[in-house]
Amino acid sequence: MSLSSQPDPAKLAAARAAVALVEDGMKLGLGTGSTASVMVRELAARAAADGLKLRCAATSQATAELAESLGLNVEPLDQIGWLDLTIDGADEVDPDLHLIKGGGGAHLREKIVAAASDRMVVIADPGKVVDRLGAFPLPVEVLQFGFETTRTLIRRALQAQDLGGHDVMQRLKGSDPWVTDEGNVILDLHLEAIPDAVALARALSAIPGVVEHGLFLGMCDLAIIGKSDGTVVELDRDEGIDADLLAGEGD
Numbered sequence: 001m002s003l004s005s006q007p008d009p010a011k012l013a014a015a016r017a018a019v020a021l022v023e024d025g026m027k028l029g030l031g032t033g034s035t036a037s038v039m040v041r042e043l044a045a046r047a048a049a050d051g052l053k054l055r056c057a058a059t060s061q062a063t064a065e066l067a068e069s070l071g072l073n074v075e076p077l078d079q080i081g082w083l084d085l086t087i088d089g090a091d092e093v094d095p096d097l098h099l100i101k102g103g104g105g106a107h108l109r110e111k112i113v114a115a116a117s118d119r120m121v122v123i124a125d126p127g128k129v130v131d132r133l134g135a136f137p138l139p140v141e142v143l144q145f146g147f148e149t150t151r152t153l154i155r156r157a158l159q160a161q162d163l164g165g166h167d168v169m170q171r172l173k174g175s176d177p178w179v180t181d182e183g184n185v186i187l188d189l190h191l192e193a194i195p196d197a198v199a200l201a202r203a204l205s206a207i208p209g210v211v212e213h214g215l216f217l218g219m220c221d222l223a224i225i226g227k228s229d230g231t232v233v234e235l236d237r238d239e240g241i242d243a244d245l246l247a248g249e250g251d
């Protein structure tokens with residue numbers, strides 16, 4: 001979003017609904033990405049208007065800089081300790097509120113922060129809602145040491161799950177490798193569909209050079225899906241997604 005342009009109405013609606021959950025004194029995790037950026041701006045505006053005292057842990061350097069520039073109090077996660085609430089975006093949300101994250105390359109910190117939170121709320125537009133995870137390339141953060149070896153081990157793990165033959169592409173920034181805030185690199189797994197996300201997550205986590213994958217399984221408590229008319233649909237983990245509520249959106 002440029003300084004002069006208005007945020008996407010669906011993202012804004014989701015962000016506002018999530019910020020409405022914030023209470024004075026809360027310890028918050030701030031996500032990364034364009035939707036999370038809209039939320040950070042809304043949060044800063046609300047904190048200033050309502051005089052909220054908040055302590056925030058950011059999931060990326062970019063989010064930390066944005067939040068600080070808007071006057072929010074950003075501290076290292078370990079200085080804050082346990083968080084009340086994390087609000088973050090997602091690349092895909094399935095009917096069980098399992099997620100793919102990491103399109104912005106921040107899923108390692110995002111997962112650590114979400115795991116340190118009483119509640120994780122995801123904000124998204126309807127285009128992120130899917131029947132089954134996997135159309136979005138699955139990001140996997142890997143160590144630079146032994147990078148090609150790790151890629152080979154990932155390909156073998158995919159073959160073992162009948163997912164062989166799909167592209168396992170190194171993420172680039174221009175012609176250089178994309179390097180994460182933690183100094184690692186990213187492989188994007190172009191799988192088209194993930195039949196068994198639990199099995200895949202387990203297999204990827206077992207590979208030594210894999211630092212973290214972008215499958216967030218059982219971590220999201222509530223997804224707030226903003227719609228282009230400014231309304232939202234809230235999806236509790238236990239209730240699943242009512243596709244009718246999103247009819248006509250995200251096509």
Ligand SMILES: O=C(CO)[C@H](O)[C@H](O)COP(=O)(O)O
Nearest residue numbers: 033034035089102103104106
């Ligand atoms: O996981 C993320 C970053 O690592 C983002 O939350 C995800 O990519 C969604 O981003 P956006 O709101 O820009 O679509």
